[in-house]
Amino acid sequence: MKIDKFWLSVLVILIAGFAFTKLADNEFYFFTTYVVLQGLIMAVAWNILGGFTGYVNFGSAGFFAVGVYTTVALNKAFGLPLPVLLLAAGVICGLLGLAAGYLTLRLKGVYFAIATLATALVLETIVNNWKFVGGAAGTYVLQPKGSFIFDNYIELLFMLMLVLAVAATAISRYLSSSRIGQGLAAIRDDEVAAECMGVPTLRLKLISTTAMGALMGIAGAPFPFFVTFVDPVSAFALVIAVNAIAMPMIGGTAVWYGPVIGALLLGAIQETATVTISSELNLLIVGVMLVLFITLAPKGIVGLIQDYKKKKGANNG
């Protein structure tokens, strides 16, 4: 019954999204929604490893950027179509995630977090020195001609991002509610005990890091066409890594819908703030919300709702 409800809402969201591209002629919504959805995929991906498995990834921007530069490189070299680019970014970042997974064999906790940060910085230096994709100077990526069944390219990108966001959420939901999710939760709580209780910890961690990497890469793949000019500064932007952590933290890391709620809320606030108040305050909002939530509501919005329901239930009962 519950499954039906989820897939039904997926269907409704996708149809509504498609109808929106046909009805609305206000491109602004497509642009802002694109950015929010990009954040959502990153948050959902981060949470598969961070929230479910308990390994903090500080280098989300690195995975994102590898996705971005996969597109840049393959587009420049072969002019491949977007779906192929997405797939390639997913595969390459998935492999990067797989490598990160093997890193967890030796590195736990904070060490793993620092290793991801260092990896992102090494990747950035490599891209800075990789002339083919423009190096530190950046490069232009022109939007391809033609936009499939859509009126213009941004509608195509919007719809693509919507599908990807839904897919990412579905993957995250599958991982958390299946036996894999149980195993990941056990790893998060105590890896040694999990292994001794028969949980194939390495295999599950590899699944987790690979899924995270692939999703982050896919989130980055369409980015060059969105901004048309890519340089390492924008691809490796710190704010990408910060949002990927802040969104799940604010929404709630324990369940699949936590990062979705966090991303929609924080993303909407950020986008609104961009067009209403100054962006300095925008960054301040992220910082203050993050600090407030983790000090006062460590389980995020989801936790708040659960507590409220519990209290209500206790009062009624």
Added chain:
Amino acid sequence: MIKKVMSPLRIIAILAMVAVVAFAVPAQSKNLKIGFSMALTGPLAGAGKAALIAMQIWKDDINKKGGLLGRKVDFVFYDDATSPSKVPGIYSKLLNVDKVDLVVSSYGTNEISPAMPIIMRKGLVFMSLFGLAVNDKFNYDRYFQIMPAGPIPKDDWSRGFFNLAMAQSPKPKSIALLAEDADFALSAVAGARRHAKRLGMKIVYDKTFPFGSPDVTSVMRAIKAANADLVYVGSYPGGSVGLVKAANELGLKAKMFGGGMVGLQFAGIQKNLGPMLNGIVNYDFWVPEPTLNFPGVKEFLKKYQAGAKGKGVDPFGHYLPPYAYAYLQVLGDAVTAVGSLDQKKIAAYIHKTTFTTVVGPVKFAKNGEWAKTRTLQVQFRDVKANNIGQFNKPGKRIVLYPSSVKSGSIKYPYKQ
């Protein structure tokens, strides 16, 4: 007299009238709206904020003259936080939600380029502020860029430096090239590299260094060891300061040193570096030399300097702000001359006209860049320690190039 007591009915009637008047004024006011995104936070905010002050001065000036096409000019602008990914959203908001009448660009290549696809689709005239060769890729015939780089921006940028060098005797034979790892600096040095090859110079050092390196002493030492006649550097404020200090500390002995160092144009940095600057030949766009005293620029700077107080931006406003004023001046003049907001006609007018602006006469080439380069090469002279006021007066930054605005001749080699 008889005291008149207002009856409740009358109050309601008055309120109703107020309401009618209020609603009768359409939510879309008749003001002419110019929309843009600007880097008000993030790495480029220093320039973005200064540009905004200049733009608002233009708005006040034009409104005092009765606005554009008889309509008062309003700005609608958002902060892009120097983040390219925010730019497309902002321009779509400006065009679709705010329904602005005209658009101009944010500051810098990274923030201009992401707006191009939207602007092009709508066929709008796009005045741009300090983008480096953005139109090389887009080839959009309604794009106009105000930075006086010249028709071949990447090469014209450093042309002056090399023209000066080749006029000296003995002619310099070798060159060291150094760039900080980010777009502008790399492009500037790439241009310099082409000039050096064209002129048959020996390139004895050619490296880049990471953006924001804390210490560049080692880099400067390697350059000094390479013992080149010319040292051409493309760098950002942090790197520029470090390199100038290191060059002094280590006693760099090149004949010419400078080129594309961003930051040496700003008063705060000039004050800190003081006499260390002497002899450096670097690019600039506007300095208070008599040869650049174009009509209106003095008045503009007076207003700017008053407006900049306490805003944490450059106090004098030499380098960028006059151009931020001028790119609106060009657009305003064109709209006035065409007499409508017909984008095609405006673009055609801008293409064929030489504009009189606070940065002098401006004529655009086919690709939307200045038809002729006016990237200045200035040399620091007689700079005293710890004195900021000296930079607001002539004589400290001598214009060596181009000859049309030359205010003095080069001291060569740069340090005895």
Added chain:
Amino acid sequence: MADRVLNVTDLTKRFGGFVALDSVNLHLDKGERLGLIGPNGSGKTTMINCISGSLFNDEGTVEFEGRDITSLPAHKRAHMGIARSFQIPKPFKSMTVLENLCIPLEFAAWDRADHRHISEQAMEILETIKFAERAHENSGSLTQVDMRKLELARALAAKPTLLVSDEAMAGLSSSEVDEILEILLVLNEQGVAVIMIEHIMRAVMRYSERIVVLDAGKKIADGSPDEVMHNPEVERAYLGE
């Protein structure tokens, strides 16, 4: 021989230059209760880490139910039927007691147990050790003795043929020790062979059918509780030179 559950041959484990285990032989029959004792640092915990797969031994072989498992990772050994409890309890803190039991049911016992009614199975296990009233409590906030019980219950949920219990009673009161012993006996009655590491001699003597003594990485005694207690080498190891 058919009843042999565990057969450890010439097990050697080194940490850098330090030899933690030196050619140790150990065997265990089906349903047997073995006490493993020795002074601190004698290699007991290393021994059970090598048996459960948390560590890999450098030399020698570990056989379980006739199969060589020397190079199998811990989770595979758990799947085969080796379960262990930890000296310092390691509950899955974000889960309730019941959910803790579901993990081994869904993983270690997956090939050998019913895939449906996982919760019901977990509840049954809790009932057999009289721990059902704590089922829905958060496992992170249990008392010390309840944590130990959870450790054993979770090991039981792995449906093992061999349980290795690492100091399940350290720091408990004497009545609490009895409670834990009772659980271990219940387990054993179901046919589970048990290796018990313990410092509390009263418990070891009462529970074990056979006792193995380790000292400085070597096995110095192996026999019935009485024999071992009167072994002069054991006395020396415990009382010092």
Added chain:
Amino acid sequence: MITLELFLNAVVAGLMLGGFYAAVALGLSITFGQLDIVNIAHPTFVILGSFVAYILNQNFGIDPVLIGVVFMPVFYLIGTTLYRVYYVSFERTGQESLSGLAFFFGLMFIIEVVLILTFGVDYRLVNAAYIGKTLHIGFLDMPFRMLVPAIAATIMTGAVVLYMTKTFMGKAIMAVSQDRLALQLMGADPIKVKRIALGIAIATASLAGALLIIIQPVEPSVGRLYIGRIFAIVVLGGMGSISGTFVAAILIGVVESFIATFYGPSWAPAVGFGILLLTLAIRPQGIFGRA
């Protein structure tokens, strides 16, 4: 092209740069190594120190190093206050790892934005008589701009090492994460010990910030560039070993200087982080750490 002169100068430049890195990494070495607090906001506190130095230097012409030292008590108080918040919110409830990390992440943003709102994003510099002057010994050039910070950093490191090894509280700090039992035997209250330790860690940021602004122009987000580098140093140095941190800082400084002098400066950061990754993969306890 490698001459002895260039080689020795590269070594000296690296030593000076490394000395300065030690000042920035010192505080993190205490918080991260001793207290297990991942204070990713540490570089931002350093920037705060830079701005304090900037204000007082520009308005009253006071020497930046002096300002850095004088303001240490203020930063110490910030540190102890911070620990109170951290303790109440995270340590007491046992959620320090993930939430604590995110807490400092958020804190970093808040401080940075407040600095931007107050000072703007212009590069700020300080003046001092010795900036721009160079000490020449034979063919060795030692700019005072690098030499003064290196010396100040070395003295500060030495002082902290002395404190940690000679005083009761110092020993308690060294014991707080490694050896709970020893701490209890000493009769020290671990919460008080940690509070003081975080106070000291943040206090070092005051001087480190002053040194930073002597070396390079500072704007509020410069601190980010240091996050990776100082984590690399602290991990290399063996997590909490103060002298190890110092040696690691020198090592990174010399490596960066060599690469900048003889190879391509653009690869310098990758080498630092490459060393870090290798260390993490092969010897997570650091090169100089306890096994």
